Amino acid sequence: MITARKLISNHPTLSYLEKCTSMAQLLQIHAQMITTGLALNTFNASNLILFCALSDSGDIRYAHSLFCHIPNPNLFIYNTMIRGSAQSLSPKNSIFLYAQMVVRGISPDHYTFPFVLKACGRIRDLELGKTIHGILVKLALESDSFIRSSLINMYTNCGSVDFACRLFDKMFDFNVVSCNAMMSGYLKVGDLGSARSLFDKMPERDLVSWSTVIAGCVQLGDIKKALELFTEMQDLRIRADEVILASLLSASAQMGALYRGKWFHAYIYRSNVKLDVVLSTSLIDMYSKCGGVDIALRVFRLMPKKDTLAWNAIITGLAMNGCGEKSLGVFLEMQSEGKRPDDVTFIGVLCACSHAGLLDEGFRYFECMTRDYRINPRIEHYGCMVDLLGRAGLLEDAQDFISRMPVEPNAAIWGALLGGCIIHGNVELGECVGRLLIELEPHHSGRYVLLSNLYANANRWDDARNIREMMKEKGVQKIPGQSTIEAMGAVHEFVMGDRSHPQTKEIYHMLDEMAKQLTLAGYTPDTSKVLFNLDEEDKENALGYHSEKLAIAFGLINLGPNTPIRIVKNLRVCVDCHSVTKLISKIYGRKIIVRDRNRFHHFQEGYCSCKDYW
Template sequence: MLFTEDLCVKILDKCPDIQQLRRVHSRLITAGNLASASHIALKLMKAYSECRQIALTRQLFDQFPQKDVVFFNVMIRSYVNNKLYQTALHMYTTMSKLHIAPDHFTLPQVLKACSASENLWVGLQTHVAVFKKGLHSNLFVGNSLITMYGKCNRLLEVRQVFDEMPRRDVVSWNSLVAVCAQNGMFHDALEVCRTMIRSSSVKPNAGTMASLSPAVTCSTSSDNITFMMEMFMNHARDSLVSWNVMVAVYVSNSMPADAVNLYLQMERCGIDPDSVTVASVLPACGDLSALSLGRKIHEYAKRNRLLPNLTLENALIDMYAKCGSLHDARMVFDEMQTRDVVSWTSMVAAYGMTGDGQTAVTIFSDMQHSGLTPDSISFVPVLSACSHAGLLDEGKQLFKRMTDEYNIVPRLEHLACMVDLLGRSGRINEAYEFIKNMKMKPNDRIWGALLSACKVHSNMNIGLVAADHLFQSAPEQAGYYVLLSNIYAKAGRWKDVTTIRSIMKVKGVKKEPGVSNVELNNEVHSFLAGDQSHPQSKQIYEELDVIIGKMRELGYVPETDSALHDIEDEDKGNHLAVHSEKLAIVFVIINTEPFTPIRITKNLRVCEDCHIAAKLISKISEREIVLRDTNRFHHFKNGCCSCDDYW
């Protein structure tokens, strides 16, 4: 075949692989075509750059005798695309020394290098060059200036450039939104977006969603999330990026049910999720204990070859762990080709949540032996695991190693774990002394751990001290009032219970309602205490009466200490009988085949009465019941719980 220039151009335009590229280059050298054909040399440079062969790109650049602005543009772009930003800026300086004037292709690339390296000095010089060349009205240059000043935290200049642009496109608006969001100006980011929507010339797109997501992610305002959803529905539903952003926004704002529903809607619309989608929605599955959906998503990831992927695999471990399926979590962990500290920490947390503190400590030790160094985050779940399993000596030893061997300064999370460890072990006085000797001011989590321990071990005196600190540091947290009420109720001090309730009423503090979630056929059902809104409520209550009758035959007596009202024991028992987890358990029983496991997620700590009831129901129904509350997992089987009544 005759090797002509036209044939060479056709081959290079098809983005050949590196082997074919070398063969073309060799033929060109032999034929002597490179010496005079600058257009072929430029195409060869671009092709090498796309193959990430930046040294060969530079070699061609240096060998060509007559270099104009186009050669410099290709070389600068090559450096920028390969993230060699300082080298790109050096090339721009060389260009200036040779008196080769930049054009409208050069300056955006130089500004991109300035943005990535946060080089404000060269950025300012480039802005001067923009005015000298009369390019200040160029749309691409203006957009690049907005991004550069934004990265360098020069927000005044950002706004000035934007306001002076004679024409703006969606990239201009998205860049301004992104700058505001990245600099913590979330209200401004949302306001810019609203102004953009009101504009008749430009409409939001997937890039707008991505730019705005940091602002909405950090916002707890339901109005902002609603605005984001409206923008998604009206302007950006055609892009996978938009779906991913919206799923992530729901997850980060503790709206797992919405995230899961959006994911299912995405499937119905025929949009194929990618690894980002899957990694984003898996935490929502974990929060809802939606195990069957999580497994379905896992199968999708395997079928579409999204694995191996470290971020995705870590998300799978976390999801399975939160769903109480330790076997599946461990299987993912064991099959991983590479693991990082997050992978090991997730497995430690998984065993700790199920009460297997000893295995959690062993996994933590294995991580150290693997050559990875645990960080401050890694120590939190292993200390918590020791606390929930009553491993006092092991917990103390790990805390000492953290400070002495790894030189990690204890954070409040670690200190709270130690207070919890001592308190659960009955060392209330020691826990109190530990708090008094802390070098930093205790927060509500630390005093809350102490108060909880005082409730378990009926220590009224220190409990009142802890409560006093809590009401000063977190007066709006209803859970702490309830804990103190529990202490008074356990002691039969109903007047004090009434006083606490009065204080809550005066301060406007409301107890968070207990909600139990259960998944059935990829749909999550939620129950409140005494809930009668479910379509199957009549059947649920009828079956619950039958089950309670069978429980009484086994000696069940309602644990009325769990009720916080000074009422007759019979009425307390009736109140406890309709707690949300009991309703959720019965719902699964009447809707599934015998022996089907039951998985419940509760947003509050399970009460003592429901804990007793779940043990008995597991025996009566011959089913395994997995109940996750805010503290840990409880695996009920044959009338026993994995926590050994220690939680």
């Protein structure tokens, strides 16, 4: 005898549900299930919810709509909804569903709690997490290895790493899941040493283990260790996944190591790693931060699907590389394709206007953000506008803008105004702003240096000397200038007057040759920014031996004539180095790309992409 249940399960509409790949298809299937009465069956409805709640192509909001029409949802449906909600943009819904489930008398099981704990961690509700922990103890579920790992994750996400550590130490079976959770907890509080120690002791590791420790090394600045771990993976013939490669591309971006980034790009294709939206966006970010903005744009154009993060990456990348008009052009494309920009998008747009000196456009987009998209400006947006006005020399307007801000101005806002004062030589206002910045950030060396430079430019040498003395009294150390350049498969680092490099003799010989050629071209050193010698600062003020000049000399020696010289500097490029680099690009017929603390400078044929506006 054929039962009604079997007839339902064999219905052709249900076979379509198994092959469903998008919400558009699911909506059609759901419509057919309603007309045929299949949607009334709880089992069939649960399959609809399963796709909507857990599939990458699903829609958790539609899952909630379906859930509300089920009169008596069972444990499986509740667990599906709790899991989907915990991973959604509204994890708090998992807590509501769990509470509703208990009120209805449905007993949760060991599949329920890991996602309830995940939701507690995501909303950082430590007290609620402790309450759930207490329930687990009463139900004798605390010893379940998966639940114990979820508890560790919850505590670390809520900032209670000590409690997570105590839980971990009481575990009898140190499985890979719990070790990964604890390692992630250490990294969240910046304890890279403990994370690496645990990683080294792990009896077995999975891809999550490798991706966790590599990402942690990159985020906490130990790029060398991240690359060493990747080499170890290769020796063990472990194939890197999208998450690991995204971290390694971020490492390349931080170093400005274009050729290393290109190698990882090639690895993605060689290993047939899926080039998803996240990995594509990481490539755009890497190429942009390494000065390869043309390649970044090509990667962006080849993406079949683009989310807001991808649009933001290319808009910001173009802006920082001095391509303000192109950046705004891409933003217009984004609007025309119906993609909704977010607050980060407008930071990129306003930066593009600031770096390109597009004053009217900047105000128009600032108004567009609030008027058309109802985005409340953040302090970063206000900072872009102050920077835009300051660079344009409209210092009184910038002051007025700051006074009308609905938020309290921070050091970044005042720093943008001070930058404008230095560019346009407004000593009176700059002095007030500079001293205010020193009060706000008494241990930030850059604030003292900028104010000292302002005084020096105005020939107020006693005031400049007093500021430097103030630095000494407060124990504030000036950050030394540092430049890196990638060549011969390695990243080479230089500081002011550096003589530690194996090629020092050749580098200084090239510097002498550069000096001769510059003199023949009519160059005279710009000593207006050379203040005075104070103890160790005599080397710092020796213009001819600034770190980027050493890096350029190294590049001229070691890189072929058609290879761009790419340099990353930790401080702002000084006026003299900027002038020298323009001339060198013309004299030697070389393209030189310098990424300083603020932006990119693309030098070619005696010109810079910043148009001397930085």
